[in-house]
Amino acid sequence: MGISVRGVEKRYVSRGKETSALQHVDLEIASGEFVAFVGPSGCGKSTLLNMIAGIVPASTGQILHDGRIVADANRNVGYMTQGDSVLPWYTVARNVDLPLKIQNVGADERKRRVADWLGRVGLLGFEASYPAELSGGMRKRVALAQVLVYDPSTLLMDEPFGALDAQLKLLMQAELLKIWETTRKTVVFVTHDLAEAVTLANRVVVFSGRPGRIKLVEDIPLAYPRDPFRVRFRPEFEAIYARLWDALAPEIAKGEAI
Secondary structure, eight states: OOEEEEEEEEEEEEEEEEEEEEEEEEEETTTOEEEEEEETTTSSSHHHHHHTTTSSSSSEEEETTTTOOOSSSTTTEEESSSSSOOOSOOOHHHHHHHHHHHTTTTTHHHHHHHHHHHHHHOTTTTTTOOGGOOOOHHHHHHHHHHHHHOOOSSSEEESSSSSSOOHHHHHHHHHHHHHHHHHHEEEEOOOOOHHHHHOOEEEEEEEEESBOEEEEEEEEESSSOOOOOOEEEEEEEEHHHHHHEEEEHHHHHHHHHH
């Protein structure tokens, strides 16, 4: 069923002053779709992601996930942030096992799922390693396995690869695309990197500066599978990027002028 955002607004009050973070947001995301959010800093992209996760309530309007109103913590989504939640005192296997243990999944099933996902993200052989012994890219693979191991219907990702260098980012983008093409989970991906958004998504949603509104929704008609490096040399990639940049650049400029 996907995600339905209906007339959503978010306002914060601090020291008696009200600030509007999001205004009049309406958006439909189909089940199995890969949608990227881009916009200037402070435009409410992450706030909307938090509302889909049930972490932050909407001030006005409502959000439905797979046909149900999101009123509290949404246990049917996996949430991956820029800072991972990998515990340094747990091994790789125990980190990936933890979400299943919290959900009281039986020991045999946990073992099977952990092995399956460690294999999918290329970490077999590192089960007994600790996070301090891993590269930055490998830690991201652990974090990705953590959020997918309990099989959420939707994956929310907030700048998950932002801290990685350019080469590692391309590798993780390729890994994510491979997983998405296999599972066809719904993915909502927040990024400041417009090229990353075009590389990965079916659709890109451009937000205005604060208060965030949807300025443009662009379909990305680039065929899958996509190679995150080579896709950027396609002439149609350049044309799509240019259209999105024309919508995004004025919003960034407004923010810089404040």
